[in-house]
Amino acid sequence: MPDATSTAAATAQNVLRDLAAIRATNPVVLSITNYVVTNTTANALLAIGASPIMSHAVEEMAELLAFSGALVVNLGTVAPEYLAAMAPAWAAADKAVVPVVLDPVGAGASRLRTVTPLALLDSHKAFIIRGNASEIMALAGASGATTVASTSASTSAPKGVDSTALSEEAADFASALARRHNCAVVVSGEVDIVCAGQTQARVLGGSALMPRVTGLGCTATAICGAFAAVNPDPFEAALHACVAMKVAGEMAADKASGPGTLQLYLYDALYVMDEKDVRQRIRVER
Amino acid sequence: MPDATSTAAATAQNVLRDLAAIRATNPVVLSITNYVVTNTTANALLAIGASPIMSHAVEEMAELLAFSGALVVNLGTVAPEYLAAMAPAWAAADKAVVPVVLDPVGAGASRLRTVTPLALLDSHKAFIIRGNASEIMALAGASGATTVASTSASTSAPKGVDSTALSEEAADFASALARRHNCAVVVSGEVDIVCAGQTQARVLGGSALMPRVTGLGCTATAICGAFAAVNPDPFEAALHACVAMKVAGEMAADKASGPGTLQLYLYDALYVMDEKDVRQRIRVER
Amino acid sequence: MPDATSTAAATAQNVLRDLAAIRATNPVVLSITNYVVTNTTANALLAIGASPIMSHAVEEMAELLAFSGALVVNLGTVAPEYLAAMAPAWAAADKAVVPVVLDPVGAGASRLRTVTPLALLDSHKAFIIRGNASEIMALAGASGATTVASTSASTSAPKGVDSTALSEEAADFASALARRHNCAVVVSGEVDIVCAGQTQARVLGGSALMPRVTGLGCTATAICGAFAAVNPDPFEAALHACVAMKVAGEMAADKASGPGTLQLYLYDALYVMDEKDVRQRIRVER
Numbered sequence: 092m093p094d095a096t097s098t099a100a101a102t103a104q105n106v107l108r109d110l111a112a113i114r115a116t117n118p119v120v121l122s123i124t125n126y127v128v129t130n131t132t133a134n135a136l137l138a139i140g141a142s143p144i145m146s147h148a149v150e151e152m153a154e155l156l157a158f159s160g161a162l163v164v165n166l167g168t169v170a171p172e173y174l175a176a177m178a179p180a181w182a183a184a185d186k187a188v189v190p191v192v193l194d195p196v197g198a199g200a201s202r203l204r205t206v207t208p209l210a211l212l213d214s215h216k217a218f219i220i221r222g223n224a225s226e227i228m229a230l231a232g233a234s235g236a237t238t239v240a241s242t243s244a245s246t247s248a249p250k251g252v253d254s255t256a257l258s259e260e261a262a263d264f265a266s267a268l269a270r271r272h273n274c275a276v277v278v279s280g281e282v283d284i285v286c287a288g289q290t291q292a293r294v295l296g297g298s299a300l301m302p303r304v305t306g307l308g309c310t311a312t313a314i315c316g317a318f319a320a321v322n323p324d325p326f327e328a329a330l331h332a333c334v335a336m337k338v339a340g341e342m343a344a345d346k347a348s349g350p351g352t353l354q355l356y357l358y359d360a361l362y363v364m365d366e367k368d369v370r371q372r373i374r375v376e377r
Numbered sequence: 378m379p380d381a382t383s384t385a386a387a388t389a390q391n392v393l394r395d396l397a398a399i400r401a402t403n404p405v406v407l408s409i410t411n412y413v414v415t416n417t418t419a420n421a422l423l424a425i426g427a428s429p430i431m432s433h434a435v436e437e438m439a440e441l442l443a444f445s446g447a448l449v450v451n452l453g454t455v456a457p458e459y460l461a462a463m464a465p466a467w468a469a470a471d472k473a474v475v476p477v478v479l480d481p482v483g484a485g486a487s488r489l490r491t492v493t494p495l496a497l498l499d500s501h502k503a504f505i506i507r508g509n510a511s512e513i514m515a516l517a518g519a520s521g522a523t524t525v526a527s528t529s530a531s532t533s534a535p536k537g538v539d540s541t542a543l544s545e546e547a548a549d550f551a552s553a554l555a556r557r558h559n560c561a562v563v564v565s566g567e568v569d570i571v572c573a574g575q576t577q578a579r580v581l582g583g584s585a586l587m588p589r590v591t592g593l594g595c596t597a598t599a600i601c602g603a604f605a606a607v608n609p610d611p612f613e614a615a616l617h618a619c620v621a622m623k624v625a626g627e628m629a630a631d632k633a634s635g636p637g638t639l640q641l642y643l644y645d646a647l648y649v650m651d652e653k654d655v656r657q658r659i660r661v662e663r
Numbered sequence: 664m665p666d667a668t669s670t671a672a673a674t675a676q677n678v679l680r681d682l683a684a685i686r687a688t689n690p691v692v693l694s695i696t697n698y699v700v701t702n703t704t705a706n707a708l709l710a711i712g713a714s715p716i717m718s719h720a721v722e723e724m725a726e727l728l729a730f731s732g733a734l735v736v737n738l739g740t741v742a743p744e745y746l747a748a749m750a751p752a753w754a755a756a757d758k759a760v761v762p763v764v765l766d767p768v769g770a771g772a773s774r775l776r777t778v779t780p781l782a783l784l785d786s787h788k789a790f791i792i793r794g795n796a797s798e799i800m801a802l803a804g805a806s807g808a809t810t811v812a813s814t815s816a817s818t819s820a821p822k823g824v825d826s827t828a829l830s831e832e833a834a835d836f837a838s839a840l841a842r843r844h845n846c847a848v849v850v851s852g853e854v855d856i857v858c859a860g861q862t863q864a865r866v867l868g869g870s871a872l873m874p875r876v877t878g879l880g881c882t883a884t885a886i887c888g889a890f891a892a893v894n895p896d897p898f899e900a901a902l903h904a905c906v907a908m909k910v911a912g913e914m915a916a917d918k919a920s921g922p923g924t925l926q927l928y929l930y931d932a933l934y935v936m937d938e939k940d941v942r943q944r945i946r947v948e949r
Contacts, residue, residue: 131416134876134923137922145740146742147742154772154773169436170458171434200440304420305423348632348645349644349648350644354923355926356920358922358924359922362875454717454719458744487722488722589709591705591709637706638931
């Protein structure tokens with residue numbers, strides 16, 4: 092078993108390789124996402140070097156997927172006009188062998204938000220599923236998951252529960268979910284937990300301000316899409332995305348005076364992040 | 378009658394009490410709002426300590442209201458897919474005794490924007506109605522209100538009319554509207570006027586840059602939702618929300634170099650605002 | 664033929680005249696636009712002094728156009744609920760003699776995104792068409808245009824192609840398109856090319872960071888709307904909008920540490936931009 096320092100160094104190397112690939116090839120990430128975060132996740136994707144397309148027009152999904160490197164399906168807006176595009180788009184992605192990242196926003200908070208991602212997962216192939224603890228537990232069928240309902244719709248801010256303890260409680264459910272769907276699962280939180288097969292990794296860093304910015308969970312999902320477009324291994328793609336977000340969040344927090352400025356400096360950080368930033372700030376535990 | 382200083386000091390104390398309650402309990406504020414401000418109002422709610430959920434999915438409204446502290450109904454987007462959720466959600470809120478804050482965006486600017494909030498008010502219970510002068514006058518049935526039509530859809534910037542004079546003209550209409558619906562009414566402007574029953578209060582402060590940022594009126598409405606979730610008195614909740622916005626706007630203006638940076642510093646200010654900030658900057662007149 | 668310096672000086676004078684008119688009269692710019700940029704384009708319009716209304720409610724289009732100075736039709740979101748409003752709104756604008764600015768977002772990237780603007784142009788009167796090189800070439804029927812498909816939906820970032828060379832390749836197509844529809848056509852890029860009749864002008868400046876912010880192309884379109892509301896000549900309105908964007912972008916880049924802060928400083932620059940800024944930074948070539 093490698094020690095923590097060598098693990099972090101090896102992961103940093105791989106993150107930097109993928110980051111360079113994103114910046115060199117500008118992969119198209121097609122997103123069906125919620126109306127709270129269309130602008131902010133597009134900006135995050137542009138900042139890291141990807142080429143975002145935000146659409147929920149069923150008619151063009153197959154055409155757009157023909158030149159897309161990844162598809163993001165984000166369930167933040169569960170209105171009919173958004174939901175209608177998801178299954179056809181995902182089916183087209185499966186056919187075109189485009190990796191799909193699912194964000195089950197608010198799973199557990201309402202019946203609709205729980206059954207919709209489960210139905211999508213039943214008939215399609217996920218590459219990465221990313222959510223917060225209560226969302227992942229709701230998907231994995233954990234009883235009691237719905238009691239943390241406020242971790243929902245537009246925010247990953249946990250409420251009235253110690254978020255690290257909750258993430259650890261969700262870890263086993265996440266691993267089970269990952270094995271069930273043969274994909275990677277990310278439990279975002281103060282510590283991100285990345286699961287696939289029998290493997291788990293924890294990513295530390297970021298900033299306590301991050302849950303006070305709307306849609307940074309959705310942004311992590313979008314960034315998973317960027318890494319999915321350049322790395323065929325779901326665990327690595329998910330892990331590298333979490334590292335990029337934690338490093339950028341920490342860089343942003345160094346300059347921010349609150350959640351408003353944090354969001355802007357986060358885009359700046361995704362854009363300027365270099366080898367030194369990643370090597371100095373990465374904190375990964377296996 | 379208390380003098381101005383003691384009124385401000387007493388109000389500051391109450392604002393701080395409510396602010397502490399919001400930050401301690403992170404109340405869920407469910408918003409059916411327009412697509413211009415979903416992101417920015419969610420960020421404002423997170424910054425002040427509330428837990429935003431943005432949704433217009435009819436199917437989940439009753440479930441979400443079961444754990445929501447307030448419902449915001451914002452008429453900025455009057456497309457059918459948004460309107461469809463409002464009456465059912467509001468009916469569920471009335472049944473669950475959840476306070477509802479109405480923002481009649483653009484009332485007076487089009488027939489649809491005038492009749493829609495009136496129809497909603499006819500059959501539901503409002504806790505707070507917040508708009509700019511022309512919107513409130515249009516709701517109150519003031520003749521000539523529709524001539525200030527550009528105070529609409531996405532902006533509270535008045536056009537070609539002295540905004541303070543217009544607000545004062547709207548004050549009596551606002552009081553009448555408040556009594557008719559047994560709620561509080563806020564006329565936002567350079568001076569905010571808060572009305573309920575026979576009482577009126579005026580809140581000064583903020584920044585001349587604020588009307589040059591889109592959706593700060595909608596943000597005030599969202600913040601009304603946060604205070605409504607912790608204070609059962611509609612007049613106090615509305616007044617405290619106006620104070621929080623004026624104080625935060627003034628704090629933001631101290632650092633901003635234009636409307637772009639003002640918006641970001643406003644979130645920062647809502648997040649960091651403390652006892653000293655409120656006590657030093659509050660300006661309330663009864 | 665005037666030398667470059669006198670051309671720039673004369674253009675600066677005219678830009679400043681139009682800018683003063685926008686700030687003095689706050690023209691309403693009604694936008695049917697995509698959900699990625701509703702907030703950011705509204706903020707840009709407010710910053711420069713216009714009064715934005717964002718709506719896609721068919722029922723109110725004619726009423727809103729009665730007091731609008733321009734209509735922006737942006738095809739970024741091609742979902743049915745957005746498309747439904749465009750033809751009726753444009754027809755009402757034609758009837759009310761309100762200038763219309765068309766942004767064919769993603770033309771060439773999907774069949775839907777190509778045929779929709781062409782169909783709208785067939786039966787309505789455009790004042791300005793603004794897009795990036797591949798979008799304009801797709802509209803003009805250039806073979807091969809669709810190969811640059813990633814210049815789409817939410818970004819004007821070109822991919823894998825030298826953007827200046829591509830813009831120059833698009834220039835003749837743009838001129839043909841402008842003559843066909845008797846309007847002005849803008850090809851946005853590192854160098855903006857403005858075409859009408861037999862005339863072409865090039866506008867330099869801005870910042871290499873601009874393509875890394877989502878929706879700055881859409882923002883240029885919105886700003887075209889503001890100038891269209893105060894200048895009856897489509898070529899001049901388009902040219903002045905391009906100058907305003909390039910000058911503001913350059914001013915913003917002087918302060919920005921990445922694409923996140925650039926976007927905010929761009930609004931600040933549109934708001935504070937004065938005679939000295941325009942005269943010193945304008946770079947126009949005929």
